Amino acid sequence: MANKESVKPFKRHFEYHNHLLDDATKEMNEWTGENKVVEIHLFQMFSEVFKTHDHDAAEALFIVGTRETTPSLEAVSVTPVKPWLFSRVFALLGVSFFLLAMLFLVFRSNNAVPGMIFIGSLTVPFSLMMMFFEMNVFQNISVYQLLTVFLVGGILSLVATMILYSLIPSGNGVSLGSAVIxxxxxxxxxMLVIASFINRFHLNYIFNGLLVGAAIGAGFAVFETAGYTGQYGLVTLLMRSWQAIGTHTIWSAIMGAAIILAKDRHRPITGSNMVAPKFLRFYILAIGLHAAWDWNAPFAVLNILYLQQWLLIAIGWLAIFVLINAGLREARTLQGQRILKKTQLG
Structure with a gap:
């Protein structure tokens, strides 16, 4: 009896947090147009990571997005996404960084440092971008297009940032007001660069927005981290590398999906799209996550084991999972409409 009584507080604690999670996903899902709780199954989603895959399976993923390899809408998979190739990319980059670090530490070769900075800055953002590439069930964006967005889009977003910084006083980023700016x-x-690439490639699906946003955010993160590491040293690289799982790549993916949600299908993005609630809610969320990340919050508890960063990473990924659910729902809806149309015509 005593054991049952001792378990009750833990059960109530679990139920409270589970209810809180359901409320959060339901609220975000309402922003996408569906009034339902989104169930998150992490182990199911990443179950393929721990299975064996041959080179042919990897190569098949890399050749999608061409005129010959883009599937028809009827052939698009609407089953839950299970990316795995990104983990191999992460492992490859991780091993490369380790070898460069050994070259630096064992042989005292300073020539390894630029490589360490580049690979270290690249590892997490690029791997995340590849994860979104795998999850793009429409398979209508090629590796060549993706790398173009990653490199050119990442640099253009930095250029646009510098222009805005020259026009808007921002402060040091420590105070709440400065962090928000x-x-x-x-x-x-x-966001401006993401919108321009979505228009340029005539993209219309939520998964496309997630991917283009992630690519531009990843490019931004890589070049920014490399720049900061050059200024402040390799400790900065190590800190920013693990934190990249929940910063620019994720925030930009959220905005890319929100742009698709707000724009009229098969029409270019306009000013009216950018003030639509479906876009503004996620846009404000991305700004809020970024501001909260930079803010030096006056709460000592948030500094324990980087609690502030982990909370923000969790919120960002919560939004990503909701948008993945919305992307799958969109694919199923479009398939159903296509089948119904063919049936009516037949």
């Missing part, structure tokens, strides 16, 4: 400047700069 910096969040607004950088997320707006990336």
């Amino acid at each position: 910096i969040g607004f400047i950088e997320e707006t700069a990336k």
Whole structure:
């Protein structure tokens, strides 16, 4: 009896947090147009990571997005996404960084440092971008297009950021007001570049928006981290590398999906799209996450084991999972409409 009584507080604690999670996903899902709780199954989603895959399976993923390899809408998979190739990319980059670090530490070769900075800055953002590439069930964006967005889009977003910084006083980023301004400047700069690439490639699906946003955010993160590491040393590289799992790549992916949600299908993005609630809610969320990340919050508890960063990473990924659910729902809806149309015509 005593054991049952002792378990009750833990059960109530679990139920409270589970209810809180359901409320959060339901609220965000309402922003996408569906009034339902989104169930998150992490182990199911990443179950393929721990399975064996041959080279042919990897190569098949890399050749999608061409005229010959883009599937028809009827052939698009609407089953839950299970990316795995990104983990191999992460492992490859991780091993490369380790070898460069050994070259630096064992042989005292300073020539290894630029490589360490580049690979270290690249590892997490690029791997995340590849994860979104795998999850793009429409398979209508090629590796060549993706690398173009990653490199050119990442640099253009930095250029746009510098232009906005020259126009808007931002402060040091430590106070809440300054952090909000910096969040607004950088997320707006990336948003403008994301929108331009979505227009250029005539993209219309939520998964496309997630991928293009992630690519531009990843490019931004890589070049920014490399720059900061050059200024402040390799400790900065190590800190920013693990934190990259929940910063620019994720924030930009959220905005890319929100742009698709707000724009009229098969029409270019306009000013009216950018003030639509479906876009503004996620845009403000991205700015809020960025601002909260930079803010030196006056709460000592948030500094324990980087609690502030982990909370923000969790919120960002919560939004990503909701948008993945919305992307799958969109694919199923479009398939159903296509089948119904063919049936009516037949």
